[in-house]
Amino acid sequence: MPKGFVGKVLRVDLTEGTTWVEEPPESWYRTYLGGSAVVAYYLLKELPENCDPLGPDNRLIFATGPFTGTPLAGSGRNNVGAKSPLNGGFGDAQGGGFWMAELKKAGFDHIVIQGRAESPVYLWIKDGEVAIRDAGQLWGKETKEVEDRIREELGDERIRVTQCGVAGENLVRYACVINDLTHFPGRTGMGAVMGSKNLRAVAVRGTQNVEIDDMDTVRELARRMSQEVNDGTRAASLKEHGTAGGVMGLDAGGGLPTRNFQFGDFEGAEKISGPTMTDTILVDRETCHACPIFCKRVVKTDAYGGVDPIYGGPEYETIGSIGSNCGIDDLGAISKGNEICNKLGLDTISAGMVVSFAMECFERGVLSKDDLDGLELNFGNGEAMVALLEKIARREGVGDLLAEGAARAARAIGPQALELALTIKGQEIPMHEPRYKHGLGIGYAVSPTGADHCHNIHDTVYENSADAVNVFGVIDPLPIDDLSGEKVRVFYYESNWKHMLNSAVSCQFVPWTKREYVDGMRALTGWDTSVHELMKAGERTATLARAFNMTCGFDDRDDELNDRFFTAFSRGPLEGKVIDRGTFNKARVTYYHMMGWDDLGRPTSSRLDELGIDWVADLL
């Protein structure tokens, strides 16, 4: 049994009502690590051609990695993957919490679920024992009630629950998965896949410890991070203000998505910033398994009839998506919108972008008040935003159309709506402006999940982290609007590192140096590994995901940015700024080549050989 892993994969067939266990060899664990790579592995190996993402043949994969559940900060993460009902290709979402640590203690690294239960069920896993249980009484309920009922029914308050929400039940294409009520593998519609399988939740409880090769080193690494977080040496802003700490800086630079990405600066920025939240509605800070940073917010307000702190508080992505991006400067409205998404199971990024899409449609006369069930959907209308989110989650009225995502909704609405739907490969763009950070734009375009920030760069990597540069050698600092081959090199390195983090599986926010990370991986597994091997692991993940997308019909023409980003800002700090299309096209091909892909973005057999996944060639 490989150290750092359980060594077991739980297989579930919901159609047959059967479960079984696979025990892959250590070489499999070392090649794929876990997380995103394991998702891609099973999708490539097992999905039939033209598999319906919402049909029984799709695989729903809950995947951990060697870091998961260890004492190392950032190890409270897991992936949920499947063929995505939102983008039609690689679906893969990362979230935090405590559920995944409990899963490993309960005896499994990963769960691979196929089929569809006849009626609602949930999975119950305790110390290697697995049961498929009736969830009829949970269907249609808010997430808190589902968690409470499961714990009550099974008689153990320490049970950890991951679930889809009402939005997932309703097959909203950007429904999220919810870990421990306040942590969300949010993107690519994994909640809808859960719903399509009639699987409302997976409850876990475990008491078995995973064997670690060198626990002394692991504890020493954990102790150092903890100490330096506590004394403010590392992650100080993240601890103090959460992920929203950077709102004012983005606004000042012209990179704060505003009114459906029409602008990069927002007059109400300060009112929705991290420090304002800290000073007003913040009542507590929360965290994930083993993490001393406590970046998670807990807010309480009487606005909108009251916002329940049990559902946490808005992240930066949420403050952007249903705040500035919808022209809303009211933390009360944002907190209420966040609570709705959390308790009903909507990805706040896609949900906010769908609302802002509808708002721009309304302001431009593409959608009327009648089309919108009587909502006056102007930018800035918090009440309308809150109402619309609930309609979407429940597929009520216009919510039924918007539950399909911006891309599908725009096609249904008509040609005038198309350019207002800011999606890439069908997924809505997160709260980072490519005209501000040009490298990030390449990242959006080539991301296997469509627009995504979880395996992207933020361009300022040089200034923030000498480590990132040093372990790779000499790389000169570059401006954030640069798209030279040197910038692509940084993107190539950093995005592969992040694909590795999503496979290992750990949080991107915890500021481990790459050297510490390798030390941690060695101590967990006993492998004599290196930055080189881990970088190749990330490249392997990205290439497997790329290959899966190719089997779904994607090609280089899907690696696009929206026209809006090639159009200049009409105001603000970046007035007149665009991404040059020729430079963008060249940078994209440069990235292909660095990845060992051909001019059209197809992985070459040579790179598949180098990555030890030559079996993929037969699928392409």
Next chain:
Amino acid sequence: MPKGFVGKVLRVDLTEGTTWVEEPPESWYRTYLGGSAVVAYYLLKELPENCDPLGPDNRLIFATGPFTGTPLAGSGRNNVGAKSPLNGGFGDAQGGGFWMAELKKAGFDHIVIQGRAESPVYLWIKDGEVAIRDAGQLWGKETKEVEDRIREELGDERIRVTQCGVAGENLVRYACVINDLTHFPGRTGMGAVMGSKNLRAVAVRGTQNVEIDDMDTVRELARRMSQEVNDGTRAASLKEHGTAGGVMGLDAGGGLPTRNFQFGDFEGAEKISGPTMTDTILVDRETCHACPIFCKRVVKTDAYGGVDPIYGGPEYETIGSIGSNCGIDDLGAISKGNEICNKLGLDTISAGMVVSFAMECFERGVLSKDDLDGLELNFGNGEAMVALLEKIARREGVGDLLAEGAARAARAIGPQALELALTIKGQEIPMHEPRYKHGLGIGYAVSPTGADHCHNIHDTVYENSADAVNVFGVIDPLPIDDLSGEKVRVFYYESNWKHMLNSAVSCQFVPWTKREYVDGMRALTGWDTSVHELMKAGERTATLARAFNMTCGFDDRDDELNDRFFTAFSRGPLEGKVIDRGTFNKARVTYYHMMGWDDLGRPTSSRLDELGIDWVADLL
């Protein structure tokens, strides 16, 4: 000033009689490290188009690296580079000894020499002071006399001398450079370039220590290696029998080059093996700077009028090239031939291969006794071999033709000789049989210096070194006659690592693990480096060398193996064995692609970007 380096490059113009000093920034040192990469850098940057290798425009570069001269075993190495008079492209040779450690103490990392002195000179460098001195009295002398006279003239017995020999003076195209009398940067004719510049020697003496970032770690690494070599844990065979320890194993496997590579087994193998040498003519063991292994042989015999132990003893390459490869089973003859090459300055590999070429020409009637100045040049004739080596070094009689190397000599002799000249890119093949080790065959073909073993793999890397596999991840053991994509992957990794070793600069025989090597590099330089950065450094070196060859007119058609290796052995353990040409061609292109080169072996701009050497694109 970067730690681990002096921070100074000595420039010399022998035409003008001037010297000056360059002080490159630390980023330059970190990008290129030293050794082979620095050679390629200056050749690419400074050589005019169609530069005559033996003309004044050529640059002769003595290059060290961060490892050179430190307490770490293997640090007693340096490179000598130039455009090669043998292969017409990238000339680069590595050798050991003590001279290079003294050079750094004398105040320089590298020496770059251009021009041509009007009359013979030598360079004298002492603690940063440089003089160009008359060498008229040294010209035509054997190497021992030259070293003695210089020390006497300058009044310091501790002076270290590197020099060309009489062969270099005579522009023998495979003349070597001689460090400290018994260590040889042997390949690609660097001695001839020295001779062409009327530069007989470079004498150095230094008392300045190079600053090291973390000497405690360096000393601890050195102590551990020393202890494990002494207790037999590491490098035991190398210590006991030198590099010739493997002769019997090669013979048993059918991979001992015999009679100009006609066969892979030799009936006289045991008589010339390392253990036999140990038991008979060995009188001492010698070593290089800071190395506890003592792999260098010192032999003494009365055969052939006596062999002087001052010139050391034969390495495996020499025992192969003028032994089995010439059908000679007499250690006396081999030792005498070795002494002649050493004191006159011939690369024993090329020299032995030129002799075996002439022997096969003679046996096949392509050259007659008359053509050979009356020598009965049958395989196995030790006396004729010894006589011919002296003729070559002095360009006497048929030696004048053979001094041009096998490829040029064959073209002069006629069509029947062509297939008997076993050279790749004009350089004679070293003593490793590609039909035995198939990965090595790819290495010969794509090597920038032509056939070479100094940046190649030996195929058995899996069995010998778990470390080599582990830091790169999961790689299954492969048979030595495999040429799959997986084997190319290993070659890609291992050859780049060796290109890095030739740049860092250190010995390939010292069994540092890759992890120890990175620890050493960090401790020497203070850089937060990684296996990833060092692998990219090696890839950068190989790519720079490739680019230089392209500017010299080489293309993919030069990445060839001789027909002989696609022809089956007629006897021995590998009877019937060949390399399959289709498989070989495919593997070669797979290597190109892994290197980021196109189908025709041309580096892509994307890989140049990734390696931080985009300036090279303008030269291609």
